[in-house]
Amino acid sequence: MARMREIGVSFDKGYRDDLNYNFGLLEALIGEAKGLTDTLRQEMLDQINNLQQQINLLTGENIGELMARLNDSIQQALTAAQDARTAKTATEEATALATTATELANAGALLAEEKANYANEKAVLAQEAADKATQEASNLSQLKVDVVQATQDANGEAKNANEKANLANNAADRANQAADNADIATNRAIIAAEAIEGWGTAEQWENDKQYIENNIVTDNGSTWQALRPNINVVPSDGADWICLARKGIDGSGAVSSVNNRYPGIDGNVEVKWGDIPEKPQTFTPSPHFHEISDINDLQQKLNDKATNTQVASIKQIGFYDHLVKELIERVRNPFKRSNIKLLGDSITAGMGGTGYDPSGEPIGSTGFKTNIPTATCWANLLKSYVENKYAKDILIPMNNKNINYSVSYSNGFEVYQNSIVGTQFIFRNADTPSASFTFYGERFSIYYAKIPAGGNLDVYLDGIKIGEISGQGDLSSKNEKAFQNLTNQKHVVELRGNTTGSVVFIEAILIPNQTRVKNWGISGKDSKYIYQNIDSLLEVDDDIIIVQLGTNDRVNTLNTATLKTFQQGIIDKCIALNKSIILMSANVVSAANDNEITKNYKMSDVDEAIFDLTTQNSLKFVSNFSAFEKYAIQNNVTIDSLLDDGLHPNDEGYYVMFKNIVNELGL
Structure with missing residues (x-):
């Protein structure tokens, strides 16, 4: 009889092959057993096949005890099968096989129970792994939030630092700018002060008044400018004063005579060459040049003049x-x-x-x-x-220079307190007068007075008669004749006298200022x-x-x-x-x-x-x-x-x- 293989403690492929070999040997022994009915033999084979399939599906960790019990069950089944083989009667074989089947069934039940327990353990482990994964995911999410927050905080701090740096730079720039502005303003003020110090309106010279450089005074009809600070120095050509405009021949400030020649009626003194004493007898050929130092005080005078830069700095x-x-x-x-x-x-x-x-x-x-x-x-x-x-609308008296008259009246204007402007102009129709003016806008008005014997004036706009002013009526003033809804453009208005009545009193015109x-x-x-x-x-x-x-x-x-x-x-x-x-x-x-x-x-x-x-x-x-x-x-x-x-x-x-x-x- 063939010998069964020993089964190890794990279910790797080699051991599973050994187990399958033993199952095959067991099936052969059952198939050769005598005294078994076909039905019982088939049921025993089915049970063994079912047990074999379940074992083949099982994988996992070390199950030494299970394998030991399984080996014991198989050995018992083999012993029972061999006992049944040698049994003398079918009952003994059946009993032996039944015992074998029972033990196989018990082994299968035990295996199934072990499989269920193993599956439960795996499910528990899987749940624990899932819980752990969930916790780790939560921890990672929180970590991500913490990282994002930390990044934002860092960025915020960096931004604040940059802003503070910028503020510091701006403050420095503003301080520098303010300093530069102060220097510029100081320089301009100094230059301007130097340029205009002493200038002003000419005033009468006084002997007890302190004068400074550039002060202008009048004395004895002549105008003088101070060359330097002085007091109680009578204006005369010299170190303290220079004459800007000398008085004519009717005053003592002018030249009274030159070498016994006196001014004519035009104030000029006619001087002949022969009348000039101590004149030079020889002359430097023309053209010729002199050094600045050859001319007294010329360099100083030039230094006192403003440069182009100084002129630009006082442009305001x-x-x-x-x-x-x-x-x-x-x-x-x-x-x-x-x-x-x-x-x-x-x-x-x-x-x-x-x-x-x-x-x-x-x-x-x-x-x-x-x-x-x-x-x-x-x-x-x-x-x-x-x-x-x-x-806005402007009220214009009739004596305004922008109003043109066709005739000149020596007594045309008169003061009239009741007039809207305090004066008025008298149009005498016997002279067929006219007055005209130009304005821009959409409206104008004419103010006039009325008297019982007043006359009429025709009003023309751009050469076309548009109305009439009647100066006849009860005595009154500040009467207004308005013309509106004109085209907004340049217009020429003309007031023409006619033969109706004697006079018309026009006080003023009202026109819009188009700005x-x-x-x-x-x-x-x-x-x-x-x-x-x-x-x-x-x-x-x-x-x-x-x-x-x-x-x-x-x-x-x-x-x-x-x-x-x-x-x-x-x-x-x-x-x-x-x-x-x-x-x-x-x-x-x-x-x-x-x-x-x-x-x-x-x-x-x-x-x-x-x-x-x-x-x-x-x-x-x-x-x-x-x-x-x-x-x-x-x-x-x-x-x-x-x-x-x-x-x-x-x-x-x-x-x-x-x-x-x-x-x-x-x-």
């Missing part, structure tokens, strides 16, 4: 103030229209101010739009101020763009052009010479179109902005370049650059505190510019 004292006077006269004159156009970049447009929104009216054919009028910027502040102050301001600043543009688009930026009815450019030129041009070339082109175009023009420089910017690598020159260079242009073209110059410096020093604030972003002014900065412009233009 008030050059070309006659231009300002002309501007004010025009703005205030209702007989002339005053349309003011503002051209510039984003600082004119108003970027940085509260409410900045360039969605207003179209700017010519450029495709850009104006800043809305409610936004805060110097241009809108100027527009509101000028229009509220000047754009308007347009802000056509375009963000991001420079002098070149404005020059190239000047034809679409200048309108026919523009009268006064105010230009502030140069901030963006620092990036787009290499030097101020190019800036000056384009702005000169703008000047030439305005002059050719008979439009007044005023140039301005923009505000001071932050040190960081001025020193950016993209900037080819500084805002101070822009300020100087525009001043040079106004000097060369005899134009009014408004330096908002100097205004910023002055305001910062006087109010002990930094330049950056007046800026929104280091370049564009904030609301306070724009207000500084507005006040400076109003003051500089005398508005």
Whole structure:
């Protein structure tokens, strides 16, 4: 009989093969056993096969006890099978096989129980692993949150550190800027003081008054200027005084005679060559030169003169103030229209101010739009101020120089207290008089008096009769004849006397003052763009052009010479179109902005370049650059505190510019 193989303590492939071999041997023994019925033999084989399949499916850890019990069961089954084989009777074989089957069944049950226990253990271990994995995942999630928070905290601290560093740098820049501004202001003040010290209105010389250099006095009809401080020194040519204008022949201050020759009626003394004593007999051939030292005090006189730099530094004292006077006269004159156009970049447009929104009216054919009028910027502040102050109806007396008369009346005007203006003009119809004037607008009125024997005047507008004034009626004054709903343009009004009645008393006319301001600043543009688009930026009815450019030129041009070339082109175009023009420089910017690598020159260079242009073209110059410096020093604030972003002014900065412009233009 074949010998069964010994089974180990684990279920690896080799041991499973040995177990299967033993099962096969057991099946063969059952198949050869005698006295077994076919049904019983089949059931025993099925039980063994089922047990064999379950064992084949089992994997896992060391199950030595199970294998030992299984080996015992198999050995018992083999013993029972061999006992059954040698049994003499079928009953004995059946009993033996039944016993074997029972033991096999018990072994299978035991194996199944062990398998269930093993599966439960695995399930417990799996649950523990799952719980542990869940906990680890939770720990990882919390760790991630902690890492993110730590990263954010670190970034926040880094940002705070950077902000503090920036604040420190800005503070240093502001301190440096303030120091520079103080130096600039001090130098300019010193230069200005030196340039103007002592100048003033001429006054009568007094012997007990202390005079300083440049003081001007009059004495005995002549005008003198002090050359140095003095007191009780009678004005005369010498070290203390120089004569600026000598009195004529009727005063003792003039030359009374020259070598016994006296002035003629024109105050001149005719001197002949022969009358001059001790004259030189020989002369240096012409041309010839002298050293400065050969001429007494010439070097000192030259040293006392202002240099070009010094002249530029006192530009705010008030050059070309006659231009300002002309501007004010025009703005205030209702007989002339005053349309003011503002051209510039984003600082004119108003970027940085509260409410900045360039969605207003179209700017010519450029495709850009104006800043809305409610936004805060110097241009809108100027527009509101000028229009509220000047754009209103003005009452004009009839003796105004802008009213033209067809005949001259020696007694046409008279004082009349009841008149709306205190005077009136008498039209005598016997002379068929007429008066005319020009104005801009949609309406006008005529004020007149009535008397019982008053006459009539016909009113013509642009050559067409539109009404009549009747001066006949009960005695009264301040009567108004209004004409409204006219086209908003230039009109010529004429008052013509007729043959009805004798006289008409006209007190005054009422006409609107047409003063308007347009802000056509375009963000991001420079002098070149404005020059190239000047034809679409200048309108026919523009009268006064105010230009502030140069901030963006620092990036787009290499030097101020190019800036000056384009702005000169703008000047030439305005002059050719008979439009007044005023140039301005923009505000001071932050040190960081001025020193950016993209900037080819500084805002101070822009300020100087525009001043040079106004000097060369005899134009009014408004330096908002100097205004910023002055305001910062006087109010002990930094330049950056007046800026929104280091370049564009904030609301306070724009207000500084507005006040400076109003003051500089005398508005």
